[in-house]
Amino acid sequence: MSKPRALLEILAVSAKLGVTSFGGPIAHLGYFHNEYIRRRKWLNEQDYADIVALCQFLPGPASSQVGIAVGIVRAGMLGGLTAWLGFTLPSVIALVLFALLLQGFDIGSTGWIHGLKIVAVAIVVQAILGMGQKLAPDRNRATIAVLVAAVTVLWQTAISQVLLIGIAGIVGMFLYKNSPTSNTTSLSIPISRNVAMLSLGVFFGLLILPPSLRQMVHVQWLSMFDSFYRSGSLVFGGGHVVLPMLEREVVPTGWVSKSDFLAGYGAAQAVPGPLFTFAAYLGTMIGGVKGAIIATTAIFLPAYLLVVGALPFWHTLRKSAKVQGAIVGINAAVVGILLAALYNPLWITAILAPVDFVLAMILFVMLVFWKLPPWVVVIAGALGGMLIS
Template sequence: MTSRSGAPHPSSPLEVFGVALRLGLTSFGGPIAHLGYFRSEYVVRRQWLDEATYADIVALCQSLPGPTSSEVGIAIGLLRAGPLGAFLAWLGFTLPSAVLMIVFAYTLGRLDDALVPVVRVLELVAIGVVAFAVWRMARALAWEVRRTAIALGATALALAWHDQYVQVGVILLAGLLGRFVLPASGLGTRVAHPVPIGRRVALICGALYLTLLLVLPLARVTVPSGGVALFDSFYRSGAFVFGGGHVVLPLLQNEVVPPGWVSQEQFVAGYGAAQAVPGPLFTFAAYLGAAIAPFPSYNDQSAIVDLFAVWPPNGVAGAAIACVAIFLPAFLVVFAALPSWGALRARAWAQSALAGVNAGVVGLLLAALIGLVMSAIASLR
């Protein structure tokens, strides 16, 4: 039950895990559908928080980088049972689909001619899902001339330069343009109950989020470790995703396909399979980590270096590294933002910048859709 202020009474971490696990087993349909399942379970059925508090949390997580539904679950777990509750809420919601995607990676790794039609169907499913996501997001986030221009510019840049860092640059540029050319939304909100972490923890988490973005790419080029490379690729993908799970597609594609970690066919088939399992779409990372081909990713390294040290981990180890890395930014930004959300969201410059970022990610998703269509056409020849 909740108090009249909307603050939830404490709950045991195991109770939080059990509820999240059930949601992870039954929540089909993508991030928007997940938010509906969460409301039914947390607000209506269990009354762990009231409607206003839930709306505040959703508004916060929709404005942060990362998977919205997972971040909402993390925030509710944090408010209900502290940091351990946040972790177990994520684990319960994520574990079922992560296991299913790892199993699919092993199955696809033993692909024979009989399964080729299945892969083709999954490719078509992925194209349909992304096309629908582009349409829905464009209507919501790029509906007027300036936002449409930012979105189309992002598409052009992403198609012109196929580099893993271009996606990040496009997002930053879109936010900068939004700051100066888009009006503020005029919306402010607040999380209206105590948060069980202080400003000091929030500052540490925010600093760690930024530090990892700076340090991991440097470590990647100085430490001959495939595990570091894998962690860096998936951490950056999770750290720069705005707008929902589907937006991670172009970021991950640029990280794993050009270096040959997985083939384009494997990538698209896995993305199609991710639509058929419950839970967060980000568990696509578990599939990619498991499916990575066992060959050196650093072709320019000295032959003196042990080759096993530069092979990206695959199988269960690769899946675990990829999954932890892509979700870690979600924990850090929720812990950093929740204590001071109202003050930040009320600032006009932040509203304008976020509007630009949202338009930019629509453009990135459109570029990914074009790439999927071209790949499907090429595979039919």
Template sequence: MTDDAIDENTGTTSPAEVLLIFLRLGLTCFGGPIAHIGYFRDEFVLRRKWIDEHAYADLVALCQFLPGPASSQVGFSIGLMRAGYLGALAAWTGFTLPSAALLVLFAFGAGTLTGPVGAGLLHGLKLTAVAIVAQAVWGMARNLCPDRERASIAVVAALIILFSTSSIAQIGSIVLGGIAGLWLCRREAPSPSGHVEMPVSRTLGLITLAMFFGLLAGLPALRSLTGSAGVALFDAFYRSGALVFGGGHVVLPLLREAFVAPGWLSDDAFLAGYGAAQAVPGPLFTFAAYLGTVVSPEPHGLAGAALGLIGIFLPGILILLGALPFWDSFRRRADTQAMMRGVNAAVVGVLGAALYDPVWTSTVHTARDFGIALVGFVLLVSWRAPPLVVVAISAATGVAMALI
């Protein structure tokens, strides 16, 4: 049976059919999490009518509120609603597998990119990262820092990152942003509407919340006790995935702190992989597959890629399952909304600091570099060009400059 033969009126679908539908989406969804949410709306609200408009908006609001990759969480939830827990796993696998496989292939081939052509290509990919992160900062600042209170929270968060040498600066700035939001961001907001029903009991929700926080606190302790490189890698991926608020691009500074700072890979390799991640469809979090492949401690290669994918996606899934039974009442609290306004403003500052260091400082060295990055930024922001086009232009220009 093809996916077009599914009976939308039965209310259920087999996990195999969910896998095929999300595999097609995983091969064709370019453009980042906001674009992915648009693709999902077209597919599941308008075309298949698996979920109505209000319920979908409520589900998107939940996934944007929680830490983790919002588009993957939305897809996981739709699979859960339609085909139970196996359907949720099928949705995640189908949407994640294509981009993860492409980035693993890039990781294995990156070492062969030597000489002027290879160096130029990798530098072009790094310049793509400059344009992409600048676009993310620009868009998030406009949407999440529209007033002086939230703009001030973002600036303070950026200053904490830029002037601090502590490894917990990112976490501290986000926590302080939430505290500041409770104080400064209590403006009246429209009461949320809509309701999402999920087959998740409150008991299971509490268990998964306990697992989320237990792993977040327990993995560093286990890492210290065992000295295991595998536990250290899993902890780095898990911690990064657990602390991402406000969009997938915010994972960049967290992953850099976790992998580049201890010397597990170079800034150049990190940013080249991040640039390549813009050229593939699917969730940006599959950048973890590239990192797990090229990172120096074992396990790396395919085992490291699998470890990275599980580690970075697991916290978002756990906290989603934990929040679903309680979300409807929790999201209506004024203090919750105020806190999240502050957190979202803080992550704008965190990403802005990352735009300067390491993205800008390690990539833009000449006027030509600045020109290439500027062209990419204008294409993204003013011309609404797909990221794949910017990747191709920047990479080709980087090769051309290396050959001149």
């Protein structure tokens, strides 16, 4: 197949997934497996599992990174960019429109917006339970998670999460250094190691340079790029974990009010595709459509650079028991960070009365036990918010 045809095929398939993939990153991986592996056979089962393992190891939106990696294997670096664009654009457009609606009609204090905040509580509780069972199922990992949550709640600074993730990785490296390593395959990657090293260099350069420039040049678009790029670079565990990082970047600066922040987070549950597109909503609230483009590009750029930089080296890295032990510790820390976010900003802002708690419980049961689609729960939360207001 010619390169242009391959790119068009990737765009069509990924756009279809972007419109239909509800349910969060774990569900997205299931949709990808069904479409890319079972139906189209672009990769075999073991190669797909290897890519998923890599993207769980990297910071950033895991499901988006898996899509990028599949696109790269299929049609090179441009294929990865095309796969990301198709999967991401539908939810970006939806959230930009929601932000413009919120600004144009001044509806930020209405009952249904409060209902969306309560939806966010139910969604994050569900995410904590699911991730906790998988990533912190034993005494050591549960202890790491609780300690990280406690420190995060009591010490809320921009550096605290990064430092805690690093410490948890070191602890995991020693506690789980004797864990058996996973089997790997020699996945064929159309990227040279020189290009991979260049990509990693750009990743670290953009992590270091913009914060310094931001102190010298007070330009809003540069400050936005820095805030969203760092959020996309330093978040492990997928979409929900980016919540506290973004909240600390946009609310204290006065760019977005806490009420509008949580309303957008609730609305982001109703759209398909990656939860990192929440950045498009925040960017629109800060600087209109131009702000949405800057925020979305900045928060996803690290994911692309890291996938390009890591793919050629992953087969070698995964053989290391220390690397796998560090992953175990980092994953437990991710659960703790999300647990802290459940308290602040979610709980203290959304659960203001007993009736709010009742609505949150109902929404949680709808999600977990009735297994209703997230968009149905979002609508129910909005209607419930209108009723209790």
